Amino acid sequence: MAGSKEIRTKIKSVENTRKITKAMEMVAASKMRKAQERMRQARPYAEKIRNVAAHLSYAKSEYKHPFLVKKDQVKNIGLIVVTSDKGLCGGLNTNVLRMSVNQMKQWESQGKKIQVSALGNKGFGFMTRINANVKSHITGLGDTPHVEKLIGAIKVMLDAYINHEIDQLFICYTKFINTMKQEPVVDQLLPLAGEKIGSPEGPWDYIYEPDAQMVIDQLLTRYIESLIYHGVTENMASEQSARMVAMKSASDNAKNVIDELKLIYNKARQAAITKEISEIVGGAAAVA
Amino acid sequence: MVATVHIDVVSAEESIFSGEAEFVVAPAQMGEVGIYPRHAPMITSIKPGALRIKLADKNEEQLIYISGGILEVQPGIITVLADTAIRGHDLDEAQANAAKKAAEEAMKNRASDVDYAKAQAEFVEAIAQIQAIEKLRKKH
Numbered sequence: 001m002a003g004s005k006e007i008r009t010k011i012k013s014v015e016n017t018r019k020i021t022k023a024m025e026m027v028a029a030s031k032m033r034k035a036q037e038r039m040r041q042a043r044p045y046a047e048k049i050r051n052v053a054a055h056l057s058y059a060k061s062e063y064k065h066p067f068l069v070k071k072d073q074v075k076n077i078g079l080i081v082v083t084s085d086k087g088l089c090g091g092l093n094t095n096v097l098r099m100s101v102n103q104m105k106q107w108e109s110q111g112k113k114i115q116v117s118a119l120g121n122k123g124f125g126f127m128t129r130i131n132a133n134v135k136s137h138i139t140g141l142g143d144t145p146h147v148e149k150l151i152g153a154i155k156v157m158l159d160a161y162i163n164h165e166i167d168q169l170f171i172c173y174t175k176f177i178n179t180m181k182q183e184p185v186v187d188q189l190l191p192l193a194g195e196k197i198g199s200p201e202g203p204w205d206y207i208y209e210p211d212a213q214m215v216i217d218q219l220l221t222r223y224i225e226s227l228i229y230h231g232v233t234e235n236m237a238s239e240q241s242a243r244m245v246a247m248k249s250a251s252d253n254a255k256n257v258i259d260e261l262k263l264i265y266n267k268a269r270q271a272a273i274t275k276e277i278s279e280i281v282g283g284a285a286a287v288a
Numbered sequence: 289m290v291a292t293v294h295i296d297v298v299s300a301e302e303s304i305f306s307g308e309a310e311f312v313v314a315p316a317q318m319g320e321v322g323i324y325p326r327h328a329p330m331i332t333s334i335k336p337g338a339l340r341i342k343l344a345d346k347n348e349e350q351l352i353y354i355s356g357g358i359l360e361v362q363p364g365i366i367t368v369l370a371d372t373a374i375r376g377h378d379l380d381e382a383q384a385n386a387a388k389k390a391a392e393e394a395m396k397n398r399a400s401d402v403d404y405a406k407a408q409a410e411f412v413e414a415i416a417q418i419q420a421i422e423k424l425r426k427k428h
Contacts (some may be wrong), residue, residue, distance in 0.1 A: 041302040044303045045299060045300045045301075046302070048360075048367050049369055136384075147301065147371075147372045151384070152382075152383030156379070156384050205331055206329045206360075210332075211335075215333055219331070222357075
């Protein structure tokens with residue numbers, strides 16, 4: 001019975017691998033549900049703040065915030081790259097990083113300089129490897145992202161924008177479309193324009209307390225933060241569903257391998273039995 | 289039938305409260321403000337403290353503790369955009385510095401002034417919490 005023991009060991013090891021991938025699949029599925037829930041919960045705040053921002057930009061306020069002013073010449077660009085902290089989630093991070101690298105190449109060919117802020121371990125590692133100008137990074141966001149954790153890295157970019165170190169700010173993350181489909185996207189954050197501002201229901205001005213400038217500053221910073229937080233939650237939901245799909249295909253694959261190995265093992269076993277029987281029969285014939 | 293105003297309290301991470309109110313008191317930057325239905329449009333930043341909401345058709349007040357944020361008032365709707373954490377210029381700055389430092393992997397120790405700002409913010413929050421509790425006690 002040559003090799004039957006080796007085959008048995010192999011089957012055992014593949015079975016163990018399958019147990020792990022199966023468990024990871026189930027963990028990812030439950031985390032994905034939670035991440036989707038968080039995405040949903042963050043929506044009212046983003047909508048409300050968007051409404052207020054719309055009012056502010058259209059209200060006949062004499063103060064124009066730098067976030068709302070379009071710059072004539074764009075020389076420096078800030079890019080926030082959102083990735084996951086952990087691997088084993090299919091092509092998720094690869095797709096995001098490929099997209100951001102393509103975008104960066106394009107900007108560089110136009111003679112623009114790029115500053116990067118990396119949210120997530122994978123993106124940070126990659127950006128340092130390709131020698132990008134990483135201004136700030138945050139890793140270890142965990143399963144529940146908190147706005148507090150993001151503030152620091154975001155403020156570095158917002159300060160750079162206010163101090164004219166960057167003229168535009170973009171975010172690159174994976175958009176969650178559904179469980180099976182996630183897409184990397186590059187979105188412009190600053191200056192705030194287009195649909196991100198929307199239009200108010202009616203033209204009126206507010207009573208500002210203590211004064212318009214302070215309130216608008218505070219509000220717009222919150223708005224950008226909520227947009228980035230939204231990107232991070234979408235990315236997290238995408239990560240979990242990508243991991244779930246990847247682990248599901250790994251489990252399926254392991255099952256196929258086990259089936260094949262079992263077939264080989266049984267064939268080897270049968271061959272050994274047949275051989276033994278023919279030997280016994282042959283031996284008996286010789287004696288008789 | 290008393291006039292009511294719709295109030296939404298939301299934070300970036302979740303929706304905290306939504307309902308009809310007769311009267312709302314919020315800890316605004318310039319002092320507490322009381323808002324009745326059909327108030328003039330107003331935007332103000334709010335300090336850490338308790339938000340008191342007199343619910344419609346109920347003889348009780350809802351107390352919500354918030355750690356600052358922005359209050360937007362329209363004649364028929366009040367929106368409180370609550371912060372999830374204590375915010376302050378010094379603190380934000382400290383976090384930005386921390387993120388920057390981590391990126392540069394600089395090992396300078398500047399913990400002392402950061403801690404001071406944090407302690408101050410925590411102190412303010414603690415006082416606000418105590419005040420909220422006192423208000424609650426008075427009711428019962």
